[in-house]
Amino acid sequence: MAVESATIKSNGHEPSYLEYKGKHTGLLGWILSTDHKRIGILYLVSLSIFFLVGVTFGVLMRLELIAPGRTIMDAQTYNSIFTLHGVIMIFLFVVPGLPAVFGNFVLPLLIGAKDVAFPRINLMSWYMYVIGGLLAIVAILLPGGPADTGWTFYIPYSVRTNTNVMFALFAAFILGFSSILTGLNFVTTVHRLRAPGMTWFKMPLSVWSLYSTAWVQVLATPIIGITLLLVAVERWLGVGIFDPALGGDPVLYQHLFWIYSHPAVYIMILPAMGVVSEIIPVFARRTIFGYKFIAFSSIAIALFGSLVWAHHMFTVGMSDTGQFVFSLLTMLVAIPSAIKVFNWVATLYKGSIELATPMLFVLAFIFLFTIGGLTGVMQGILTVDIQVHDTSFIVAHFHYVMFGGTGFGFFAALHYWFPKMFGRMYNRKLAKVAFWFLFVGFNVLYFPMFIMGWLGMPRRYYDYLPEFQPYHFVSTVGSWILVAGLLMMIYNLYHSVKKGQVVTEKNPWGGETLEWQIDTPPIHENFTDIPKIDSDPYQYKMNDDVLEKEEVS
Amino acid sequence: MSSTEHTAETHVHRDDIGSRMGMWLFLFTELILFGGMFLIYSVYRFEYPEAFHLAAKELNTIMGAFNTAVLLTSSMTMALSIVAIQRNQKILSIWLQMITIFLALFFLVNKYFEWTAKFHHGIYPGSEELLSKGSGEILFFGLYYVMTGLHGIHVIVGMVLIGVMTRMTRKDIITKDSYVRLENAGLYWHLVDIIWIFLFPLFYLIT
Numbered sequence: 001m002a003v004e005s006a007t008i009k010s011n012g013h014e015p016s017y018l019e020y021k022g023k024h025t026g027l028l029g030w031i032l033s034t035d036h037k038r039i040g041i042l043y044l045v046s047l048s049i050f051f052l053v054g055v056t057f058g059v060l061m062r063l064e065l066i067a068p069g070r071t072i073m074d075a076q077t078y079n080s081i082f083t084l085h086g087v088i089m090i091f092l093f094v095v096p097g098l099p100a101v102f103g104n105f106v107l108p109l110l111i112g113a114k115d116v117a118f119p120r121i122n123l124m125s126w127y128m129y130v131i132g133g134l135l136a137i138v139a140i141l142l143p144g145g146p147a148d149t150g151w152t153f154y155i156p157y158s159v160r161t162n163t164n165v166m167f168a169l170f171a172a173f174i175l176g177f178s179s180i181l182t183g184l185n186f187v188t189t190v191h192r193l194r195a196p197g198m199t200w201f202k203m204p205l206s207v208w209s210l211y212s213t214a215w216v217q218v219l220a221t222p223i224i225g226i227t228l229l230l231v232a233v234e235r236w237l238g239v240g241i242f243d244p245a246l247g248g249d250p251v252l253y254q255h256l257f258w259i260y261s262h263p264a265v266y267i268m269i270l271p272a273m274g275v276v277s278e279i280i281p282v283f284a285r286r287t288i289f290g291y292k293f294i295a296f297s298s299i300a301i302a303l304f305g306s307l308v309w310a311h312h313m314f315t316v317g318m319s320d321t322g323q324f325v326f327s328l329l330t331m332l333v334a335i336p337s338a339i340k341v342f343n344w345v346a347t348l349y350k351g352s353i354e355l356a357t358p359m360l361f362v363l364a365f366i367f368l369f370t371i372g373g374l375t376g377v378m379q380g381i382l383t384v385d386i387q388v389h390d391t392s393f394i395v396a397h398f399h400y401v402m403f404g405g406t407g408f409g410f411f412a413a414l415h416y417w418f419p420k421m422f423g424r425m426y427n428r429k430l431a432k433v434a435f436w437f438l439f440v441g442f443n444v445l446y447f448p449m450f451i452m453g454w455l456g457m458p459r460r461y462y463d464y465l466p467e468f469q470p471y472h473f474v475s476t477v478g479s480w481i482l483v484a485g486l487l488m489m490i491y492n493l494y495h496s497v498k499k500g501q502v503v504t505e506k507n508p509w510g511g512e513t514l515e516w517q518i519d520t521p522p523i524h525e526n527f528t529d530i531p532k533i534d535s536d537p538y539q540y541k542m543n544d545d546v547l548e549k550e551e552v553s
Numbered sequence: 554m555s556s557t558e559h560t561a562e563t564h565v566h567r568d569d570i571g572s573r574m575g576m577w578l579f580l581f582t583e584l585i586l587f588g589g590m591f592l593i594y595s596v597y598r599f600e601y602p603e604a605f606h607l608a609a610k611e612l613n614t615i616m617g618a619f620n621t622a623v624l625l626t627s628s629m630t631m632a633l634s635i636v637a638i639q640r641n642q643k644i645l646s647i648w649l650q651m652i653t654i655f656l657a658l659f660f661l662v663n664k665y666f667e668w669t670a671k672f673h674h675g676i677y678p679g680s681e682e683l684l685s686k687g688s689g690e691i692l693f694f695g696l697y698y699v700m701t702g703l704h705g706i707h708v709i710v711g712m713v714l715i716g717v718m719t720r721m722t723r724k725d726i727i728t729k730d731s732y733v734r735l736e737n738a739g740l741y742w743h744l745v746d747i748i749w750i751f752l753f754p755l756f757y758l759i760t
Contacts, residue, residue: 117571184578192571221583226589230699238679239699240691247688252596256589396727 005404014528016423016521033235034119037522040105041421042126047101048490050092050133055486057085062445062479065472068464073461079148080163082460085141086151087168088179091175093134094406095264098271099182099217100129100414103210105421110204112195112533114525115187119328121181132171134483150460152257153228155242155250159235171230176221179267183217186210195514197533201295204513207275207286208295216263216270220306224260227253251316258309263427266305268402269369270298273340276362276379279416280344281510282353283359288538290343296338304333310489311380315389321550323382337373339365356509361412364439364535368404372397375450393453399446411438411489418493419426419508423521424500426539437485444478446455512538563735568705569733576737580744583707587748590700594755597692604689609759611676612697617757620663621749627656628746631739640727644721651720651736653742657712668698684746697756704752707745714738 015021024032032391061081064071104122109117116122140146147168149158158165161346189213194203203211211402230241231253240246242253280290289292310326311320318326344366352361357420375397379385388394419425448471453459457468464472518526598605634649676694683691697705718738720729727735 015740112565118575122574179581180582184582187578188571188575191574192568218582219585222585223589226586230590239695240678240688241699243696246691246695247601248692249596249600252593256592361622438585449597458650497555518678 006174014519014523017524018423018521019526021348024485032123034123035118035269035524036104036108036122037115037421038128039122040101040103043096045128045288046126046130047093047097048089052490054085054088054093054508057081057088057484059483060302060535062083064462065464066476068269068469068470069464076145078144078462079150079460080140083147083168084136087136087147087172088133089402090151090264091172091458092129092136094127094181094268095129096175096182096400097185097268097406097410098275098413099179099210099213099291102275102417103182103186103213106417106515107189107207107210108193109194109196109518109526110207110513112514112527112531113189114527114530115183115510117192119520120187122185125185126176128174128181132174132178135167136171136465139164139171139179142167151325152261153231154257155231155234155248156244158231159243166232166235166496169228169235173225173228173232173233173363176225180225181218183214183221185209186214187218190214195531197534201292202499202533202536203295204296205277205291205298206271206274208275208434209270209298213270216267216302216306220260220267220363223256226263227256227260248328251313254313254316255310258312259505262277262304263306263310265402266301267370268406269409270301271297272365272413274310275409275413275416276344276365277340277356278511278513279362279412280347281540282416282507282509283354283362284348285354285540286347286351286352286508287536287540288343289346289349291536291538294341294343294523297339300336301333302532304329305411306338311385314385316370327380327382331377333449334373334380337369341373356415357426357428357435358416358509360435360439361408361415361431364435365405365408365412368408368442372402373401376401388453390458391453392449392457392459392471394461396449396453399449403448404442407466408438411435414493416509417515418496419503420515422497422500423503424496425503425508426492426496426500430482434485434488434492437481440484441478441480441482441485445475445482446478448472448475448478466508479537491522505508512540518539567731570735572733573740576740577695579705580740583744583748587703587751590696590703591751591755594696594700597689597696598759601687601689602693604687606692606759608686608690608693608697609756611617611671611674612757613670613756614760616663616667617753619661621753623663624658624746624749625662627653627660628743630656631649632741635732635739637736638722638729638732643728646735647719647722650715650722654712654719655713657708659716661705661708664701668701679701699750701756704745707748709740711742711745714741 006047017035018472020029020035022029022033030038033039060072062079064073073425104116107113126516137424142164144162144164146151146163147158147165147169148161148163153165153169153172190203190207212269234241240248242248244250264529271352277288277294290474299392308326308330310322311330314323315324357361373394379388379394379397400518415426415431428458455468457464457471457543503520506518506520508520509516514531595682630653634646634653637646637649671677671694677693678698679682683694715738718727718735721734723733
């Protein structure tokens, strides 16, 4: 590695993308830049702000629930707060999170391209993201108050309530459009801009998962777009579409809503799975086990995941055949997910595991995602679902998958690519402490929800019976531990962007993919010469030794 | 695409296949967007077949058919404008694009008269006249306004888009060797056309 860093200095005459001066400088140089790396950072900053807003609402919600009855807010405020928490976290953090931040930053690097296929559309999607986000936030301040429908906007309440539902609807619509543009861009990028020699099966695995995600973004998002638009039109002009008073069918709305919103959870989780597949080989020093299985399981998840939406609606009335088919398909999704988990574990087996922070987050991902995934299969069983539907069991499952999965995957990616992004290293010790706070806090916060949900605690309720109080109390305490961990992590990273230890070596982790073969931080157009690819993305020399030893024994 | 005049080796990224691919992906999303509405239409049609039958009688089939012809012709002129630029006939291409825009405008004017005629009969969302009818008819006209309205918005977007293309052709940005933008605008315009071809029978011809 010492040799490598010496070579950088000798040819390091091109400024990095952080110092690069284009047509515009200063702030304009960022917000008008079409450089995928800068857009990735723009997303990171804006996304973090919305994430913190979402966290704040979550913490307030937990605080209210620490004791039965009124604690810090009235019921109406509580309804608005869980709606905002959902809308912000889903549409502004988890859906765009990994693709928009890390997809933007690393996808072109991973495939050996200078940028994405449509750099200007890429920038436009960021603007739409910001506009959508601001619309969601502005609604809080306007008279009428923020929406109180839950993030699902179920009809007929969403056409009857007097709160600012319109803002939330338009916010989600615009954010959907932004997501479509990102997806469209990535599909084209992967098809058109892979470096010469990089065949489909030489692509790094996170490219596979970003690619599958991008297809789901393109194919599923328009449905939610039109559906929310119709709700808006119904509210605004009184056109009869879903409202039962005008002959409409609210269950049809639910179907259309979930046709997008279920695949959306795969938009959220797939890129995180890609990150896991990327990080595990690096820190286990082993070639990924079952490359093709992981690659195809991403496609399989995208495919099956698009056909299971009605499992959100087992209790609203559906034919027996419908219930049977959706229940079966739901359980089938578990297969490709399990294939991934087994392959990851097999990669770890006999690896030389280094428990660096990204790896810790990845291991936590596997643990938490397995709990979330298996409880998901439970809910796919019709009889169990009737019992746990609309209880905090669902909330726990969802958070185990979305926060324990995607959230921890996001943090893993952040800690993994941080040195490449900023050319600085965070305080590794503090990062590990923060990780343990996050991990412990997370479980203390969400695990009691499984238990009380099973015992019958409904979700979204402002008040509850006294027998649930111990669980709520533990859960709220967990939220404090979690927030402490978050604050530590954010402080550490924020501080390190400016003052962290400088990293100049190209490959601080010993990764094998292309982004570790270019300067840290990368130059404006990533590669001076587009690399030619003639080998698989993960090739660890250690691997052969390990296998040989295995054969001998 | 990317502005790279400042780096040492200036490269202009041009990928016509990529651009076309992006456009097709975008058109997929448009199809799915309208697909959601067609789905809603078919569900309600199934639920209220008679009401839909009766309500469709109120629409003016002749006007609808006329508009279909107008839009189909505009699709042809659009296709011809691309052929013209491929043959390096710039002026002809500009004329054909302008005729396309004119036909689109004609379509919208027609649509305007159709809508206002309905308004005069008291049939518009939330009107007393409409609310006094059965659920099926309320839904039919709700869908009629929303679907043709959304289609109309697409027509307007298409006009603006083709207008920009005309300007680009005039300024020689779109030329014999580089016409992928015009082609993409053409694809968009054909999509607008195709959606109308489905809307027309679903609303006007089911009587």
